[in-house]
Amino acid sequence: MRKPLMKVRGSAIISCLILTVLLTAFPIHSIAQNQKDRANFDQLTQIAWSEGTVRVIVRLDVPLIKELTAASAKFWVADASEAIRVARTAADTALKDAIEYTAWKVLAELQGTNYDVNTIYRSIPFMALRVSPYALALLEDSTTVLGLEEDIPIKLIEPVEESGGEKGKTSLTDSGDLDRPSLDVSVDLIGAKTAWGWGYTGAGWYVAVLDTGIRKTHQFFTGKTFVEACFALGSDGVGGAGDCPNGNATMTGPGSAVHHSSSYSGYDHGTHVSGIATGNYGSLAGVAKNANILAIQVFSKFSGNALSSWNSDTLAGLDYIYSLRGSYNIAAVNMSLGGSTRYSYSCDSDSRKAAIDNLRSVGIATAIATGNNGWCTGVSSPGCISSSVSVGASTDSDGEAYFNNWHATLLKLFAPGYQIYSSTGTSDSSYASWNGTSMATPHVAGAWALLKHRLSSGSVTDFLNALRTTGVSVYSVCDGYATGIPRIRVDRAIQSFPTGYALTIQSSQYGTTNPTPGTYTYDQGTQVQVTAVPDTNCEFVNWTGSISSTQNPVTVTMNSDQTIKANFRVKPKLTIQAGAGGTTTPSPGVYYYATGTVVQVTAIPDTYFIFNMWSESASGSANPVSLTMDSDKSLYAHFRYIYPPIATGRKVLNRTFSQAEYINILSWTAHPSNAGLDITKYRIYIISGTTPSLLVELASSQLEYSHRNVGQATIQYTIVAVTSSNREGAPATVTIQ
Ligand SMILES: [Ca+2]
Secondary structure, three states: OOOOOOOOOOOOOOOOHHHHHHHOOOOOOOOOOOOOOHHHHHHHHHHHHHHOOEEEEEEEOOOOHHHHHHHHOOOOOOOOOHHHHHHHHHHHHHHHHHHHHHHHHHHHHOOOOOEEEEEEOOOOOEEEEEEOHHHHHHHHHOOOEEEEEEOOEEEEOOOEOOOOOEOOOOOOOOOHHHHOOHHHHHHHHOOHHHHHHOOOOOOOOEEEEEEOOEOOOOHHHOOOOEEEEEEOOOOOOOOOEOOOOOOEOEEEOOOOOEOOOOOOOOOOHHHHHHHHHHOEEOOEEOOOOOOEEEEEEOOEEEOOOEEEEEHHHHHHHHHHHHHOOOOOOEEEEEEOEOOOOOEOOOOOOOHHHHHHHHHHHOOOEEEEEOOOOOOOOOEOOOOOOOOOEEEEEEOOOOOEEOOOOOOOOOOOEEEEOOOEEEEOOOOOOOEEEEEOHHHHHHHHHHHHHHHHHHOOOOOHHHHHHHHHHHOEEEOOHHHOOOOOEEEOOHHHHHHOOOOOEEEEEEEOOOEEEEOOOEEEEEOOOOEEEEEEEEOOOEEEEEEEEOOOEOOOOEEEEOOOOEEEEEEEEEOOEEEEEEOOOEEEEOOOEEEEOOOOOEEEEEEEEOOOEEEEEEEEOOOOOOOOEEEEOOOOEEEEEEEEEOOOOEEEEEEEEEOOOOOOEEEEEEEEEOOHHHOOOOEEEEEEEEEEOOEEEEEEEEEOOOOEEEEEEOOOOOEEEEEEEEEOOOOEOOOEEEEEO
8 A cells, every 4th residue: 555755865965056055155143133244245245246146035124023013913813803804904014014115225225236026025024135246235235134144945855765763773674564554543643533532623724834735636635625825936046937837936826836747856745744734535634634724835946856945935935824814714834844954053043933933923833844864963944943843753652763853952842754644646546654854744733723723812832832741752862862852642732721611601581692592611711702682672681690791792701610691671662653634753653662762753744634742651742752762652643633714705896996896705714623723824825726826814813804806707715724833724615706
């Protein structure tokens, strides 16, 4: 079943001549801020003159960088709300803009020189350039530049052949034992299966794999969600055209992390690593079997069919992962790359530390392989960065793997890295057992997803401490088996977390809660938001129990067991009715209002009617009327018909004038049914066709009116009673012929 792959192994075989030259520039020593490293600069200058250009990563003096970074790092897991997204985006944009502004300021100083801008980073104060000797000199002189680091390609840490077993021990003779799928063994050994049994599978979390890309179609990744990106300048180390699938130096989106062709040694390294961290198919599974994958392809193709990652591309990958933290819950970054220089001290001047620090400040661990050189007192770069989680390889029997790079303090954790069976790039169903610190590292990155699944608020320091204090000590021949460095046991680490407290949520009738009523366990210090959700026409009253509050939602801080009850009631009901002759606004019906609501109801009389009075919960004739809904209420609007006056008419011939003319005399009396209505006026209209036009308005004391009718024609009049509120009653019609 096992097909051992023949890989390039052992210590540094640098395939590219330039690399050999470049690597002499390393190790760079701490660049004191504001006091640039003279020796480093001289080396860069030498390269620039001999090659014509030199690639540099420029550390920028960005004003308020600490404050801007801290404001951005307040945002950890994926955005819970639009408000958080807006706030995070604002903080990230402020940081990016400040870096960009400073970068352009420096670039302005380089005017007239030859340079290429490879990357201006968005979350760390760096930019990557390729510069001429003269531009380099200006960078060195710039007061805005704090330091310069050569941008060099770093080799993939390729798997090693099975020739050893445990360091310092006689070679193991691996017989039939090797034919079993050892991922099964190692995943169980680190306690992942126990953690799955508790429900912690990494579901909902992403492991970012900064590597050679991935064969997404492999069966081991069935059902996974992929987020992909590529940063690969190509062997020329300059942007524009590059080694991403689109032919450019950068690419994001589906297909961007597809691996290089199989002619490149280690092309399917990322596929193997991703499988160890998250794979899941049939009876075989990686550590965080339900986690998803953020695949970042950072390797460029070099001569000799070798793959290496420019530091500036690795940095771009880390920068990109940080930018995705609001979109995806990212548990850890897996990096299995390393230079061939042995570091016996923290390499904290490395630009990648800034990116690793940023990720760490938002709870994302960067797990880095220590390298496969078999060193005793050092690890490779970037595993030497103190804020990384550097991982060494152990055997399934907890010895140090013979190829492991060991250091008493720079090596933080051991994980199984010997004979690890995982997915390969040959086909969608191909697997193989590989050896390497690259295989150990994804055990840790996967474990991080399980820990995050259990405790999303856990910091990198919390988890590293938990893994270190609960791990099994692995000893090394390097110091005579004196110093134990913990091999992870993720189940024990989970068990070491505070067990948490119970929150019991109850609800009265007329409502429920979110989360729904029940008992939940939360970690100590967790702030739980509980929302009271009333039924239709009901309202939330208050919380009782461990807290007394009328706030909704309410936040419960879990520093002890708590019981809270949401109390609800039916809202006060308002019944509105209208008698004959009118309606209301709101229209007659039954309404529910939150307690305390002031409701205004307007009575609207029909034509010839007048609003008379309210009855039931209100009285009087104020219109509109206001009611405060402190209990159930009802309103009845009464209306009255305004009767027409009882009218007659006659005409008399007026002989005073030579021309004949009549005087129409209208007389009326008040309708007895209008008693009690405040009739203050009468109006007389002349009807022409159907249109009335006002003839005269008279005080209610006047009950007769004379109208000269010169034309002697028939005239139709209407007489209406008018109330003090200017409501007209029904018309009395008088026709005089
Ligand atoms: Ca290029």
